[in-house]
Amino acid sequence: MRMGIAMDDSLLEVKGVSKTFGGVVRALDDISLAARRNEIVGVVGENGAGKSTLMKILVGVYPPDKGELYHKGEKVPFPKDPKEAAKRGISIVYQEKGVIPWLKVYQFLFLGHEDKYVKFSILQTDKMKKHAAAILEELHVKCDAEAFMYELPLSTQKMVEIARAILSVRLESGEDGTTPIIILDEPTGPLNDEERRELFSDLLKMKKNASFFFISHIIPEVREFTDRVHVLRDGKLVANYDFSEEKIAEEDLFRAIVGRESSEYISKQEVKGVDRGAVGLTAKNMTKKGHYYDISFDLHKGECVGIFGPAGSGKSQIIRTIAGIMSFERGELIVKGHKLKASAPPHVRLRSGIGYFSGETGKELFFNWPIVKNISIVNMQKILGKFMPVINFNAERKMAQRIVHRLRIRTPSVNTDCYSLSGGNKQKVSVGKWVERKPDILLLDDPTIGIDVGAREDIYEVLSEMKKSGISMILVSDDPKEYSILCDRIMFVMDGRIQNVLGPDEFRKVVGI
Amino acid sequence: MKRSSGNRLIPPVIIRTLKNQPVIIALIAVFVMFSILYPDRFLSLLNFKTILRQFVTLTLFAMGPSIVVVTGSLDLSYVGIWMLGGVLVWLCMPVLGLFSILVILLLGVATGFLIGVIQAKAKIPSFILTLSLLVTYWGLTAKLAGGYPRIVRGFEFITAPLIPYIPTAFLWSIPIIFAAVFIMKYTRIGTYLYAIGSNEEGARLAGINVDKYKILAFTLSGLFTGIGSMILFQHLGGSTPVELKLNTLVWPLVAIVLGGTPLMGGSGGPQRTILGALTFTVFYRGVYLSPLHPYSIQLLVGLLLIVSITVSARGLKGVTIT
């Protein structure tokens, strides 16, 4: 595939990059692409397609097996580490969480570059704070340089990470050296709609003096905000689109990514909730001051109830309360006729049939464990012998293989350690263990962050099947579409109170999808 | 998918084992080295017997704590249980007769349970907690014994020779080792303990009663230390020790860490501790036979601990926030 890019125009170009992990996993196969000045280049593809690997090669986390790198038309060696990449103007915001919560914003911004602010072996914090404030101002990041990272909303944290990436380029390559090339690996995953818009308006401003590689699984935002897009599949470059030359329909991009037609799962979903089963869970006037007030609802067998609302509406707190991570102050929570204590932790909830999927892979997964163990951890009783409480390793492996197959997890084997999986496949392992467990009530807190468009349909299908078999669900998500696909009822929450309860059709009308 | 042509000379099983248990390489290395350096003294039956004796001591002390280390905590109470237990046996002997040896077992379980409860509920770092307890037990031991080692007779049967050149304590330790490895590898308890050490919040989200299993870990540790100390009581002389020796405390820790169980938990465990104990014993016997001054040996042991802590800390993969 030829790229029609004039040499002088391209800022960074890779040619024929290949990468294999451990001699078995072919992560990248002969990839060539480029970034020009002042543009946002989208990189899309399925989970495990090789996006993150390619980007990590650009910043020197991994060496490529083969390939060439051109910077401003000049052939250069691949960087050996992120610091060297920064000298050449390339910096990355990683997919997995890279924020250190207990650092102050200015400390985090200059982390690893403190040597530039040392005088007589004393750190000049005043100077750092001043510079940090100036940078934040220049890049339109609205936050205090002396705030702690954990105090900031997620979108601002992301912005600070991006600012840090730009800053590291400037510090390492000399103040007004090259145009920085910033790699954003799924920056919008954990953000909600509002935060996303904010991030993009800032990115478009920053574009005036930087170029971006932008990875995302959210097709509409890729179409709207990137200038060009490269599609990877199975480590190969399968398509390139230039949005300035042609208009690309959402379906075309979907097909290019997944390699098949959309199953249109989203639109042909049948009308649900015809006959409701028995009540599985009842909340009565649940209240936690400052978070939510008087939350009352019934959850029936085989029903999915969505809790929808803007950021800060209390929806996450409500689902976390039901999961047993937060406690409530007033009201009741009744499961199968039994009152649950407000402070009962997750293992007590699980005993009464409530499973909680937090959607935060970093929290849920045991990274140094193989997939098998990550799946069996909540399914122990299924794999213990009948007479002796001894683990049946054969049953354990079969169980994991079933899930890997069902959710199409891309991995060489079920014994692969989870840290080496791609971001989306990690997420699939996390959700897979609950699919296997089949709790009576499954709480889903943003279940599809970082999961590619095709796989998302697979997961919706699996969840719908579970629902049909009588499992109840409560959903919280940042994606309104998800509610309309999965939910029978959607509770609209604002300022911690239920404002309205909508059916899926009404909901679609209200949010306009 | 392409498979790289691997080394056909060495069977994959062996490669995998060596990858998982790199300490085996160290074991072979020190063994070969000292066999070449001191062929007649190192490769003697007497030396093998001594190695086995020391191995048993280390293993029985380290088995319990290595269960706790898997959860990411630390349990230093083992020496305390052994010391105080010995004195209690001496005190109870006139009343309970031979049954008094079981006091050590009770003390072990009770101590472990107590530490577990305090640690889980009060959230005190286990290192400080168990260290203070160790010092307390030591003081109590010296006080009860009146400051002198007390000899207790009647338990010689525990170490009565059965097979020539094989210390009987070694035979006792085999089922104990098997039980510990079995619990950690083949049961739900073991899996949950690894889970807690690997990612405590993840374990909690997966519906594991973290506090309960932490208490269980310490109780198991106390149980294994209790059983081990019953044997060690006789194995180490049949008298009540009143001096706390640093080596008794440090060597089992070296065995645990050298075996490849990182102190932050999540991997390793009893099966590695055995290898660590064996490697350390062989190493120690080797340098012991060498003309090195005892102080230099002490220095070497310290360095070994530092190196193995550093190496085993890297065992925790997946921390790839590069």
Ligand SMILES: Nc1ncnc2c1ncn2[C@@H]1O[C@H](COP(=O)(O)OP(=O)(O)OP(=O)(O)O)[C@@H](O)[C@H]1O
């Ligand atoms: N350190 C590693 N060791 C072994 N295999 C790896 C490693 N890193 C990535 N892989 C494998 O390389 C392939 C590509 O992974 P990569 O992370 O680049 O995917 P991705 O396109 O970023 O996917 P996602 O959208 O899920 O983040 C996957 O099959 C993954 O399992």
Ligand SMILES: [Mg+2]
């Ligand atoms: Mg990725």
